[in-house]
Amino acid sequence: EDQVTQSPEALRLQEGESSSLNCSYTVSGLRGLFWYRQDPGKGPEFLFTLYSAGEEKEKERLKATLTKKESFLHITAPKPEDSATYLCAVQAGDSWGKLQFGAGTQVVVTP
Amino acid sequence: KAGVTQTPRYLIKTRGQQVTLSCSPISGHRSVSWYQQTPGQGLQFLFEYFSETQRNKGNFPGRFSGRQFSNSRSEMNVSTLELGDSALYLCASREGRSYEQYFGPGTRLTVT
Numbered sequence: 001e002d003q004v005t006q007s008p009e010a011l012r013l014q015e016g017e018s019s020s021l022n023c024s025y026t027v028s029g030l031r032g033l034f035w036y037r038q039d040p041g042k043g044p045e046f047l048f049t050l051y052s053a054g055e056e057k058e059k060e061r062l063k064a065t066l067t068k069k070e071s072f073l074h075i076t077a078p079k080p081e082d083s084a085t086y087l088c089a090v091q092a093g094d095s096w097g098k099l100q101f102g103a104g105t106q107v108v109v110t111p
Numbered sequence: 112k113a114g115v116t117q118t119p120r121y122l123i124k125t126r127g128q129q130v131t132l133s134c135s136p137i138s139g140h141r142s143v144s145w146y147q148q149t150p151g152q153g154l155q156f157l158f159e160y161f162s163e164t165q166r167n168k169g170n171f172p173g174r175f176s177g178r179q180f181s182n183s184r185s186e187m188n189v190s191t192l193e194l195g196d197s198a199l200y201l202c203a204s205r206e207g208r209s210y211e212q213y214f215g216p217g218t219r220l221t222v223t
Contacts, residue, residue, distance in 0.1 A: 031210055032210040032211075034210075034211065034212075036214075041217075041219075042216055042217070043115075043201050043203075043214035043215050043216045043217050044154075044201070044214045045214070046211060046212070046213055046214075049210065049211050087154070089154075091210045095167060096142075096159055096161070096166045096167045097142055097144040097159025097160075097161065097166060097167050097205070097212075098144065098156045098159060098167050098169065099144070099146075099154075099156065099203075099212060100156070101153055101154040101155075102153075103153050104153065
């Protein structure tokens with residue numbers, strides 16, 4: 001059965017203190033791995049898509065990487081506005097339109 | 112382009128009633144997926160529609176149903192509401208050739 005596990009569950013950072021979030025997955029026929037950011041009471045906001053091992057994507061202070069079994073979301077020199085829940089999801093095999101999500105990592109960045 | 116829109120944003124219903132939620136995808140997107148988000152179970156896939164056809168369905172009871180119209184707008188219906196149906200219901204749209212899904216703001220359903 002496909003599984004997506006995120007760690008840690010929660011992360012508290014000082015402004016400027018870089019860190020990484022982990023997303024490990026077991027899935028048959030990975031079509032894509034996705035990172036989203038979700039603020040309280042809002043829908044997930046798309047950040048990145050990664051398709052194959054070795055791929056990297058960057059956006060401002062965020063960088064996502066992918067291996068055959070896990071993905072990392074690196075947050076460099078975070079600011080308070082980076083506080084959010086970060087969700088990882090996979091699209092597998094022939095599961096059209098179905099993203100399987102991890103439980104998320106709640107990040108709080110304090111000034 | 113305008114993003115995914117969902118109506119209503121908030122809804123309070125009584126156990127046993129039924130509810131219909133609406134989703135308008137991004138212009139040009141023909142696929143709409145629905146998800147349920149709860150604190151205990153996280154984000155769970157309900158179903159996906161493409162060109163008015165349901166192509167995939169998650170593990171939810173038959174009380175949960177949906178449809179898609181020719182303009183790609185979609186509705187989901189929950190009949191005989193239970194307390195456990197209280198959740199944030201999210202829809203997401205994508206272009207037919209892409210796997211990337213873009214989410215709407217959600218409908219917060221409270222069942223009392």
